[in-house]
Every structure is written in structure tokens, then in C-alpha cells.
Amino acid sequence: MARFILARMLQNVFVLFVLITVMFFLFRLLPGDPIGVMASADLPPEARDALRAAWGLDRPLSVQFADYIGNLLTGDFGISFAYQQPVWQVLGPKVLNTLVLIIPSTILAVILGCGAGMYLAWYPGRLAERVGSLLPAVIRGVPAFWLGILLLMALSYGTGLFPNGGMRSIGSAAPTGLALYASTDFLWHLTLPLLCLTITSLPEPILIMRSSLLEAAGEDYIELVRAKGMPERVVLMHAARNSLLPVATWVFHMFGYAIASTVLVEVVFAWPGLGREIVSAVTTFDYPVSQAAFFLIAVITIGTNFLLDLLYGTLDPRVVASG
Numbered sequence: 001m002a003r004f005i006l007a008r009m010l011q012n013v014f015v016l017f018v019l020i021t022v023m024f025f026l027f028r029l030l031p032g033d034p035i036g037v038m039a040s041a042d043l044p045p046e047a048r049d050a051l052r053a054a055w056g057l058d059r060p061l062s063v064q065f066a067d068y069i070g071n072l073l074t075g076d077f078g079i080s081f082a083y084q085q086p087v088w089q090v091l092g093p094k095v096l097n098t099l100v101l102i103i104p105s106t107i108l109a110v111i112l113g114c115g116a117g118m119y120l121a122w123y124p125g126r127l128a129e130r131v132g133s134l135l136p137a138v139i140r141g142v143p144a145f146w147l148g149i150l151l152l153m154a155l156s157y158g159t160g161l162f163p164n165g166g167m168r169s170i171g172s173a174a175p176t177g178l179a180l181y182a183s184t185d186f187l188w189h190l191t192l193p194l195l196c197l198t199i200t201s202l203p204e205p206i207l208i209m210r211s212s213l214l215e216a217a218g219e220d221y222i223e224l225v226r227a228k229g230m231p232e233r234v235v236l237m238h239a240a241r242n243s244l245l246p247v248a249t250w251v252f253h254m255f256g257y258a259i260a261s262t263v264l265v266e267v268v269f270a271w272p273g274l275g276r277e278i279v280s281a282v283t284t285f286d287y288p289v290s291q292a293a294f295f296l297i298a299v300i301t302i303g304t305n306f307l308l309d310l311l312y313g314t315l316d317p318r319v320v321a322s323g
Helices: 002-029 034-038 045-054 061-073 087-122 127-132 135-140 144-157 178-182 184-200 203-217 220-227 232-241 244-268 274-283 287-315 317-322
Strands: none
Touching (some): 002 061, 002 287, 034 045, 087 127, 087 184, 087 232, 087 244, 087 274, 087 287, 135 203, 144 184, 178 184, 184 244, 203 232, 203 244, 244 274, 244 287, 274 287
């Protein structure tokens, strides 16, 4: 097992290094100049050159990359060009705002999706089952930004039931810390983006649970439970309990994917999270913030996959032997 863990760790470190390298050079090869975004168009060329030297942008890319790796090893992502603050001071609140959106939506998607998948698998032939089987394909074909716009048109602009964006009402008192996330005003603003992200996350748990439960329904232990005269509800619970592992596997993958997929949702609803900050950083050539944000997404994605490898290795020793 120790050899398996070490091999996976080395693979993940190599993948992370490749991603860091690609991100560093990709941002700097894109057309555009951060000085042109930060400085006024009337600024003299000498002043522009001084700014470029102050930010280290006049040095060769190889030197910049070596400094970046050295700083990265100490956890220093530099100073944001746009905010003139340390990167983690900029991204810290944004990450928390994104997690407040992702974690509840993932939990709701798992609960609703597993419930729907159980019904579709256990009660075949009904009209609801035939209609419900088409639901994941329909949801998967709807872009998240389009669904968000529809929700805004129907429930915000059309009826005024919910705000059209942001985390709090304009002019309202700005609570700090946990008080912000416990306020009714925040929950009112959270509803539409949470609903949008939950709906777009539903197809996978529905399909995975339905497929897993259909496979479990034909197992011998289910026939044994039925032969003992147990109620159908008890039989379903036995089958569902053993069908949850594939859904748990999906949750590991989904968490990393959800952070990337929230970009469109946060832009549509003007949600001040990590995804919206990535868009802003890329468009303003804020290299330190862009690199740190993508690095964080990469670490979360690789980390969840590593935990998934450990889970599979623990549950199935054959994975360790083959790895």
C-alpha cells in the first residue's frame, strides 16, 4: 500500500508541475500587456518601462519562471497587479464565497439525484419513469449560463421574487464573518445561483444511481431479502445502500469539476466568487491572481482524485496490486 501511495503522489506532483508550467507560459504568451491595463494611456513610455521593471515583467521568461517556482515552494503567489494586495488576501474571500455555493448545491444534487434515480430504477414502466428517464439528457443539453438567464428572467426580472445578482442588497448593512452567510438577505441572493448549479449537477447522480440500482436489483442477496418476506421498502433500502459507492465516487470528481463549472454561473449572477475573479484576472492580465486561482483548482482536482485512489485501494486491494 505504501508503494501504491508513493507512486500516486509522484504522479500527481508531476501532473501539477506540468499544469503550473503550462499556466505560467500560457498567460504570458497571450496577446496583451498588463501595464496597458493598469496604467493610463497618457503615461509616458519611461514610466511604463519603470512599472514593467517594478513588476519584474522586463526580465526573460526563464528567469521569471524560476522566481515563480521558488516563490511557489514557499507559498508566495506575489502581489495582485489589479488590487495591489497579496494574492491570497484577494482570493481568500472569493474561495469561501464559491464554497458556500458549491457545497450546498452538491449536497442537494446528490440527495435529489439519488432519490430520482432510485425511483426510476425501482418503478419501471410508469409514465413518470418514462418521462424522468429523458430528464438527465435534457438538463445536460442546457448550458448553465442559459439556465441562469432563464431563472433571472422568470424569477427576478419577471416577478421580482429574487434579486438579479450579488450577495447582498445595495445599501444594506454589510455584516462581517459568519454573520454575512447567516443573514436572510444573503440567503435570498443565494437562492437563484444555488438553484441553477443544483439543476445542472443533477444528471450524473440520477443516471449513476439508476444504473447502479438496476444492477444491484438482480443480485442474489436482493432475492434472498425478498424470499424472507421483507417489505419492498426494506428491499429497496438494502439495494440502495450498496449502490451508493458509485455516487460517492462521482462526488469526488464533481467537487473539482464544480469549481470550474461555477465560472459561468457566477458571471451570470454577479456572484463574487473564485470563478468570476478568474474571468476578471484573465481579462486584466493579472498574472499572479490567474496563476493562483488555476493552481488552486488544479490542487483541489488532483487532491480529490488522489483521495479517490486511496478509497479504491482500500476497498479493492486489486487496484493496489495492479498500480
